[in-house]
Amino acid sequence: MSASATEVGQADRPAPAESERWPRGISRHATMRISDVLAALRIEFPAVTNSKLRFLEEHDLIEPVRTPSGYRQYSPADVERLRYVLRQQRDRYLPLKVIGEQLDALDAGVEDFTLPHARLAAEDGVTQRPAGSGRLTAARLAEEAAVPSELIDELVTAGVLRPEPGGRFEPWAREIVMLAASLGEHGIDARHLRSFRAAAERQVDLVEQVVAPLRGQTSASSRAHAGTVAAELGELCARLHTAFVRAGVADVAP
Incomplete structure (x- = not known):
């Protein structure tokens, strides 16, 4: 091949792409408005707001594209990056600094992360169960925690559990009841x-x-x-x- 042909062949090749920020393999074409992003995230994070997204942007965890008019536009990759940040806050209570360090590692390819499936959440932000959601009656709470209904009464009397005015319990009460039941097996009862x-x-x-x-x-x-x-x-x-x-x-x- 002649030198000129080689030069032409090299010119025809696309320039090597710069190292992409995590997540890779997902479109970085920024066409989504902030309302589109909120709609995509609220199935799992119903409390997320545009102010929350701006707050994460201020901490350099997300970098939306700015249009000539100053409007923010996001890509599908940006949405997954936001989903990662929000999950780390919700599920692991990690500080933003630590999440930022994790993202830096992911950007550098130091560690890998498999995108989990979205989890449905109720309006109050509590993850929904596959069958049913919302507040629990005492009977339902006892059934789901697999404990005698008497234990629920004991925990309420002791002030460990506090039902709402309608007599129902928040979904997180189930974990408290299950832990109380396990402690009870060792003689630690509700009053303790x-x-x-x-x-x-x-x-x-x-x-x-x-x-x-x-x-x-x-x-x-x-x-x-x-x-x-x-x-x-x-x-x-x-x-x-x-x-x-x-x-x-x-x-x-x-």
Whole structure:
């Protein structure tokens, strides 16, 4: 092949593409408006708002394209990146800094991540169960937790569980009942669990004190920040409590 032919062949080849940000293999053609993105995400994150997306953009977790008029446009890859961030916040209570470090690693190809299927969520943000959703009656709660209905009554009497005015319970009460039942197998009954509830409420009060100044601000970004900080603090409190219990149990065990 002559030199000129080689030059022509090289000119015909597309230039090597720059390393894509994660996720790879998904369209990066930005044609989605913010309303389209919210519609795509709200099946799994019903509480997400445009202010939340702007807040994540401010923290460099997402970079939408700006049109000449200044409007934001997103690609399907951007939506999956947002979905990852929101899942890490919801499911693992990770701080934004840690999520950002994870995304940097994914961008660099240091670690891989398989996109999970979307999980349906109720209007209050609680993940739906395959059969039915919403608040639970005492009978339904006992059935789903596979415990005698008497245990529900004992937990309510002890103040461990607090039903709503209509007598129904939030879906997360199921986990509390199941844990209470497991502790009961070791002789730890409902009255012993009041201290757990009291300790948790003191921690929630502390979180509320920290978040109150943010929640009192009028900007949508500040309110979104308040929710993020509350989730992070809640997870840190839970981890600290776990660390104290594990350390104490280590001293008890032979």
